[in-house]
Amino acid sequence: MKRFLKVEDIGDLKKALQDAVEVKQNPYAFQELGKNKTIILVFFNSSLRTRLSTQKAAMNMGMNVMVLDINKDGWKLETEMGVVMDSDKPEHIKEAVPVIGQYCDMIGVRSFATFENKEDDYTEKVINQFIQYSGVPVISLESATRHPLQAFADLITIEEHKSKARPKVVLTWAPHPRALPQAVANSFAEWMKEADVEFVITHPKGYELAEEFTAGVEVEYDQRKAFEGADFIYAKNWSSFKQYGQVISQDKDWTVDEEKMALTNQAKFMHCLPVRRNMIVSDGVIESENSLVVQEAANRVVSAQTVIKRILESL
Amino acid sequence: MKRFLKVEDIGDLKKALQDAVEVKQNPYAFQELGKNKTIILVFFNSSLRTRLSTQKAAMNMGMNVMVLDINKDGWKLETEMGVVMDSDKPEHIKEAVPVIGQYCDMIGVRSFATFENKEDDYTEKVINQFIQYSGVPVISLESATRHPLQAFADLITIEEHKSKARPKVVLTWAPHPRALPQAVANSFAEWMKEADVEFVITHPKGYELAEEFTAGVEVEYDQRKAFEGADFIYAKNWSSFKQYGQVISQDKDWTVDEEKMALTNQAKFMHCLPVRRNMIVSDGVIESENSLVVQEAANRVVSAQTVIKRILESL
Amino acid sequence: MKRFLKVEDIGDLKKALQDAVEVKQNPYAFQELGKNKTIILVFFNSSLRTRLSTQKAAMNMGMNVMVLDINKDGWKLETEMGVVMDSDKPEHIKEAVPVIGQYCDMIGVRSFATFENKEDDYTEKVINQFIQYSGVPVISLESATRHPLQAFADLITIEEHKSKARPKVVLTWAPHPRALPQAVANSFAEWMKEADVEFVITHPKGYELAEEFTAGVEVEYDQRKAFEGADFIYAKNWSSFKQYGQVISQDKDWTVDEEKMALTNQAKFMHCLPVRRNMIVSDGVIESENSLVVQEAANRVVSAQTVIKRILESL
Incomplete structure (x- = not known):
C-alpha cells in the first residue's frame, strides 16, 4: 500500500478487518518490520486522538516517530504556485514536502478544509501536494474531505x-x-x-x-x-x-x-x-x-x- | 503503586530512599519492565525540568514516551459537568481523559492551581478527574496543591x-x-x-x-x-x-x-x-x-x- | 570532539568527508555507540530541517532524543548577569543550562542572532553560555553567527x-x-x-x-x-x-x-x-x-x- 486517503486504498474490507484483528491481538508482534523505519506526523491543525494513537501505533510497530506542528515549529508554508514569496510565508510546500520525505519512510498529514476555496478543499490540494512531492507513502490524518483512519x-x-x-x-x-x-x-x-x-x-x-x-x-x-x-x-x-x-x-x-x-x-x-x-x-x-x-x-x-x-x- | 500525588502514596520513606539509590546507581538495569509500555505526559502548563526529567526517567526504564501540551496541541478542555458546550472548549475532560488512558499504561499530569476557585484547587479537581476517568495509574507532575516528584x-x-x-x-x-x-x-x-x-x-x-x-x-x-x-x-x-x-x-x-x-x-x-x-x-x-x-x-x-x-x- | 560550532571543530575536512561517506552508507551501523545516550535539542527559534534531520541522525545512532522549544514549552530565559529578576523572564540561563546538561549526554542549540546588540551576537553570547554552563558537549543548530551543520x-x-x-x-x-x-x-x-x-x-x-x-x-x-x-x-x-x-x-x-x-x-x-x-x-x-x-x-x-x-x- 502506497497511500491511505480513501476506502479504495485499503482494498477488500473483510481482509482489512481480519488484519485489524490480528494487529489488535498481537500489537507488538511486528516490530522487526518497523525497525529503523521512521514516520513523520505533520500537523497543520490541532489533534489529540490522531496525534497520540498514530504515535502509539507506530511505536507498537517498533518505528521511530517524529511529530511536526508545521506552522508552529517550522515555517508557514506557501501552497500557491508561481508567487513572489514576499509575504509572511517563508517556505514553499514544494521544498518543504520533498525535504520531509528525505527524513522518513512515510508521512502522516493532517490538513483540514479551510473553507477559503471549495475547489481547493475538494480537490485535496494540500495532501495531494504531499503525495506528489514527498517521494514516500502518505497517510491521511484527516484531509480536507476525508478522515479515513x-x-x-x-x-x-x-x-x-x-x-x-x-x-x-x-x-x-x-x-x-x-x-x-x-x-x-x-x-x-x-x-x-x-x-x-x-x-x-x-x-x-x-x-x-x-x-x-x-x-x-x-x-x-x-x-x-x-x-x-x-x-x-x-x-x-x-x-x-x-x-x-x-x-x-x-x-x-x-x-x-x-x-x-x-x-x-x-x-x-x-x-x-x-x-x-x-x-x-x-x-x-x-x-x-x-x-x-x-x-x-x-x-x-x-x-x-x-x-x-x-x-x-x-x- | 497506582498513583503518585502525595507522600502517603510512596509508603515508607526509608524504603523509598533505598529504591532511589538503587535506581540512581543502575538507571538502565530495569528496561525489561518498561518494554512496550507507554507513558503520556500531559501538560496544562509550562515545564522545563519536569518535562525533561520525566521523559528521561521513562526512557531509562525502556518505555515509550508521548508528550502532550494539551491546550496547544489538542483541544481546550471543558471541566464543568452538565454544561451545554457551546463555548470555546470543544472537548470535555470526561471524553479526553479515558481516551488518553486507552493509549498508554500510565499518565503524568501537570495542572497548576488557577486561583479561580480555591475549592476547585484544593479538592484537586483536575488531577482527580484524571484518576477517576483514565483507567490507568496517574503521576502528578505538579497539581494544584502538590508537587510530589x-x-x-x-x-x-x-x-x-x-x-x-x-x-x-x-x-x-x-x-x-x-x-x-x-x-x-x-x-x-x-x-x-x-x-x-x-x-x-x-x-x-x-x-x-x-x-x-x-x-x-x-x-x-x-x-x-x-x-x-x-x-x-x-x-x-x-x-x-x-x-x-x-x-x-x-x-x-x-x-x-x-x-x-x-x-x-x-x-x-x-x-x-x-x-x-x-x-x-x-x-x-x-x-x-x-x-x-x-x-x-x-x-x-x-x-x-x-x-x-x-x-x-x-x- | 567536545563541541561543534565552527569549521575548526571538525578538524581535517578530508577525514570529515570520509566519515560522512561511511555514515551515509551505513546509517544504522553505529547504534551500540548511542545506546542509552540522550541528546536534547533546544530551540529558541523555528526549525524544520534542523529539527527533523538532527532527530533522525540521533535516532540512526540509537540515541534517545528530547526536543525542547524552550520559550514555548519551558520558561523564558534571562541571559543578563546580575539582574534583579522581576521581569517576564522567570528563569536564568545559569540555572536552566546546567539543569538541561544533567538530563543528557549532549545538547544541540538553535539560537539566532537577535540584532539587538551586535557584540552579543558576534561574541556568541547564548551558545557560549551553553558551552560554559552545561557540562556536556554542545552542537550548534545555528547560532548567532554560524550554521555549521x-x-x-x-x-x-x-x-x-x-x-x-x-x-x-x-x-x-x-x-x-x-x-x-x-x-x-x-x-x-x-x-x-x-x-x-x-x-x-x-x-x-x-x-x-x-x-x-x-x-x-x-x-x-x-x-x-x-x-x-x-x-x-x-x-x-x-x-x-x-x-x-x-x-x-x-x-x-x-x-x-x-x-x-x-x-x-x-x-x-x-x-x-x-x-x-x-x-x-x-x-x-x-x-x-x-x-x-x-x-x-x-x-x-x-x-x-x-x-x-x-x-x-x-x-
Missing part, C-alpha cells in the same frame, strides 16, 4: 459490537456552534457504503453531503424516522456543502438524546470525538452503557497500526 | 548531603513579582513532616500554608531566628492561602542572601527552580558551593524513575 | 556533485523581504575557505560579511561577472553586517534566474532553505535538474550524524 476505526468498532449480520447504521447530523468540515461524515459514508450494513443518513435540508460520497445512499430528512430500528447511531456535525462552509442550522431539536435513542433497536451511540455535549449529544446518552465513543477512539490505534503495517510490508 | 527529589538530595543524622531544615518564603501556587511549599512540608529532620517554616504573617500540610510544624515569623543553626535552607515563594492567591508582600528583606546564610550552620541552599535571582536569592548564595539547586534538579530523574518503576511493577 | 552538509553535497577536482563555488547575496542573520553565509564562507574549491562571494556594496569569515576571499560586486564559469551557485540573503541587521537593498536584479545561470558552467544551484521563490531564486532555476536544494537538505542528516558519532566516540 477514523472511518476504519469506526468500521472495526461496529464489527466488534454488532449483534446481527447486517446492522442498520444511521449517520445523523447534529448541531454545533461552529462551522466544521464534512470530512468525518464523508469518510464514514464512503466506508459504510462498502461495508455490510444498512446505511441511512439523516440531516436537515441543505446539509446534503457531496454526491461522490453519498451516491446511492438513503437520505431521510426526518431524524426520528431514521432512528427507528437503528443498531448504531453515528452523530456528527458538519457545515453545509452546498452553501459551502456555512452554518445554516443550529437546531437543538437534532441533538441526540435519550428520547430519540428509545426509538432505536437499543442502538449503540458513536461519535469520533471531540464532541460538544448537550449540543451533539446529551450527557445521558454519551455516558450510557450503549456509548462506544471511547472504544472507537481506542480502535484508532488499531486502524493506524493496520495501515502502517501494510505500508511497511510494501516498502 | 519535586519533594521526593528534595528528600533524596537532603539525604545525600546531610552531615548529621537529623538535620535542621528550614522552608523560607521569599519575595516574587507574581502570584505563585502553594504546591511546592505544601509538598515540601508534607514530606519533611514524615522525614527524619527538624523542620521549621518561616514566612511573613498572612502566608500561612493550609493546615492539612503544616499541622504540628513549627512556624517562626522571624526569618533570621529560623535560620539559626539550619543545615538546609529551602527557599520558595508562594501566594497567600488565606487571602487566596493574593500577593500580600514583596518584602525584599526576605530575600535569601549571604548575610542571612551566615546565621546558619553552613547550610546548603535549595530551591526547586525556576528561581528569580535577587528576588528569592542573591547571586552570591545561588552560585556558592553550598547551593544544591542543580543537584536537586538532577534528582528529579531519580524520583521520577523510582515512581515509574514502582508503578510498572504493579501493572 | 548546514555548511558541512553543503560541503558533502558539493563533494558528491562536483565534476572537476577544484570547482568554482560562488556565494551570491539575493533579495529578501526581511532582515536575516549572516550565519549561513558566514559558515559557508568559513568552510569553503578550508575546502578544495575556488571560492568567490558576490553581493551589493554594503553587504560585506565580517572579516573573520571572509579574510582572503575574493569579493566580486558584479554578480554576472562572478557567475562566469561557476560550477556551484550558492544563493542566500543576509542583512548588512556594517549597518548591523539592516536591509539596505531589496534589488530584484540580484534574484538568481535562468538568464544568469546561463552564464555559468552549467552550475548546480544550492540554497539552505527555507527559500523565498521569485525573490532569492526563480521557479525555473529551483525546479531545474541542476537544483540541489533537496539533496543538501537530505545531507543534513549525514552531517549531523557524523558530528554526533564523533562526540559519542569521545564521551
Whole structure:
C-alpha cells in the first residue's frame, strides 16, 4: 500500500478487518518490520486522538516517530504556485514536502478544509501536494474531505459490537456552534457504503453531503424516522456543502438524546470525538452503557497500526 | 503503586530512599519492565525540568514516551459537568481523559492551581478527574496543591548531603513579582513532616500554608531566628492561602542572601527552580558551593524513575 | 570532539568527508555507540530541517532524543548577569543550562542572532553560555553567527556533485523581504575557505560579511561577472553586517534566474532553505535538474550524524 486517503486504498474490507484483528491481538508482534523505519506526523491543525494513537501505533510497530506542528515549529508554508514569496510565508510546500520525505519512510498529514476555496478543499490540494512531492507513502490524518483512519476505526468498532449480520447504521447530523468540515461524515459514508450494513443518513435540508460520497445512499430528512430500528447511531456535525462552509442550522431539536435513542433497536451511540455535549449529544446518552465513543477512539490505534503495517510490508 | 500525588502514596520513606539509590546507581538495569509500555505526559502548563526529567526517567526504564501540551496541541478542555458546550472548549475532560488512558499504561499530569476557585484547587479537581476517568495509574507532575516528584527529589538530595543524622531544615518564603501556587511549599512540608529532620517554616504573617500540610510544624515569623543553626535552607515563594492567591508582600528583606546564610550552620541552599535571582536569592548564595539547586534538579530523574518503576511493577 | 560550532571543530575536512561517506552508507551501523545516550535539542527559534534531520541522525545512532522549544514549552530565559529578576523572564540561563546538561549526554542549540546588540551576537553570547554552563558537549543548530551543520552538509553535497577536482563555488547575496542573520553565509564562507574549491562571494556594496569569515576571499560586486564559469551557485540573503541587521537593498536584479545561470558552467544551484521563490531564486532555476536544494537538505542528516558519532566516540 502506497497511500491511505480513501476506502479504495485499503482494498477488500473483510481482509482489512481480519488484519485489524490480528494487529489488535498481537500489537507488538511486528516490530522487526518497523525497525529503523521512521514516520513523520505533520500537523497543520490541532489533534489529540490522531496525534497520540498514530504515535502509539507506530511505536507498537517498533518505528521511530517524529511529530511536526508545521506552522508552529517550522515555517508557514506557501501552497500557491508561481508567487513572489514576499509575504509572511517563508517556505514553499514544494521544498518543504520533498525535504520531509528525505527524513522518513512515510508521512502522516493532517490538513483540514479551510473553507477559503471549495475547489481547493475538494480537490485535496494540500495532501495531494504531499503525495506528489514527498517521494514516500502518505497517510491521511484527516484531509480536507476525508478522515479515513477514523472511518476504519469506526468500521472495526461496529464489527466488534454488532449483534446481527447486517446492522442498520444511521449517520445523523447534529448541531454545533461552529462551522466544521464534512470530512468525518464523508469518510464514514464512503466506508459504510462498502461495508455490510444498512446505511441511512439523516440531516436537515441543505446539509446534503457531496454526491461522490453519498451516491446511492438513503437520505431521510426526518431524524426520528431514521432512528427507528437503528443498531448504531453515528452523530456528527458538519457545515453545509452546498452553501459551502456555512452554518445554516443550529437546531437543538437534532441533538441526540435519550428520547430519540428509545426509538432505536437499543442502538449503540458513536461519535469520533471531540464532541460538544448537550449540543451533539446529551450527557445521558454519551455516558450510557450503549456509548462506544471511547472504544472507537481506542480502535484508532488499531486502524493506524493496520495501515502502517501494510505500508511497511510494501516498502 | 497506582498513583503518585502525595507522600502517603510512596509508603515508607526509608524504603523509598533505598529504591532511589538503587535506581540512581543502575538507571538502565530495569528496561525489561518498561518494554512496550507507554507513558503520556500531559501538560496544562509550562515545564522545563519536569518535562525533561520525566521523559528521561521513562526512557531509562525502556518505555515509550508521548508528550502532550494539551491546550496547544489538542483541544481546550471543558471541566464543568452538565454544561451545554457551546463555548470555546470543544472537548470535555470526561471524553479526553479515558481516551488518553486507552493509549498508554500510565499518565503524568501537570495542572497548576488557577486561583479561580480555591475549592476547585484544593479538592484537586483536575488531577482527580484524571484518576477517576483514565483507567490507568496517574503521576502528578505538579497539581494544584502538590508537587510530589519535586519533594521526593528534595528528600533524596537532603539525604545525600546531610552531615548529621537529623538535620535542621528550614522552608523560607521569599519575595516574587507574581502570584505563585502553594504546591511546592505544601509538598515540601508534607514530606519533611514524615522525614527524619527538624523542620521549621518561616514566612511573613498572612502566608500561612493550609493546615492539612503544616499541622504540628513549627512556624517562626522571624526569618533570621529560623535560620539559626539550619543545615538546609529551602527557599520558595508562594501566594497567600488565606487571602487566596493574593500577593500580600514583596518584602525584599526576605530575600535569601549571604548575610542571612551566615546565621546558619553552613547550610546548603535549595530551591526547586525556576528561581528569580535577587528576588528569592542573591547571586552570591545561588552560585556558592553550598547551593544544591542543580543537584536537586538532577534528582528529579531519580524520583521520577523510582515512581515509574514502582508503578510498572504493579501493572 | 567536545563541541561543534565552527569549521575548526571538525578538524581535517578530508577525514570529515570520509566519515560522512561511511555514515551515509551505513546509517544504522553505529547504534551500540548511542545506546542509552540522550541528546536534547533546544530551540529558541523555528526549525524544520534542523529539527527533523538532527532527530533522525540521533535516532540512526540509537540515541534517545528530547526536543525542547524552550520559550514555548519551558520558561523564558534571562541571559543578563546580575539582574534583579522581576521581569517576564522567570528563569536564568545559569540555572536552566546546567539543569538541561544533567538530563543528557549532549545538547544541540538553535539560537539566532537577535540584532539587538551586535557584540552579543558576534561574541556568541547564548551558545557560549551553553558551552560554559552545561557540562556536556554542545552542537550548534545555528547560532548567532554560524550554521555549521548546514555548511558541512553543503560541503558533502558539493563533494558528491562536483565534476572537476577544484570547482568554482560562488556565494551570491539575493533579495529578501526581511532582515536575516549572516550565519549561513558566514559558515559557508568559513568552510569553503578550508575546502578544495575556488571560492568567490558576490553581493551589493554594503553587504560585506565580517572579516573573520571572509579574510582572503575574493569579493566580486558584479554578480554576472562572478557567475562566469561557476560550477556551484550558492544563493542566500543576509542583512548588512556594517549597518548591523539592516536591509539596505531589496534589488530584484540580484534574484538568481535562468538568464544568469546561463552564464555559468552549467552550475548546480544550492540554497539552505527555507527559500523565498521569485525573490532569492526563480521557479525555473529551483525546479531545474541542476537544483540541489533537496539533496543538501537530505545531507543534513549525514552531517549531523557524523558530528554526533564523533562526540559519542569521545564521551
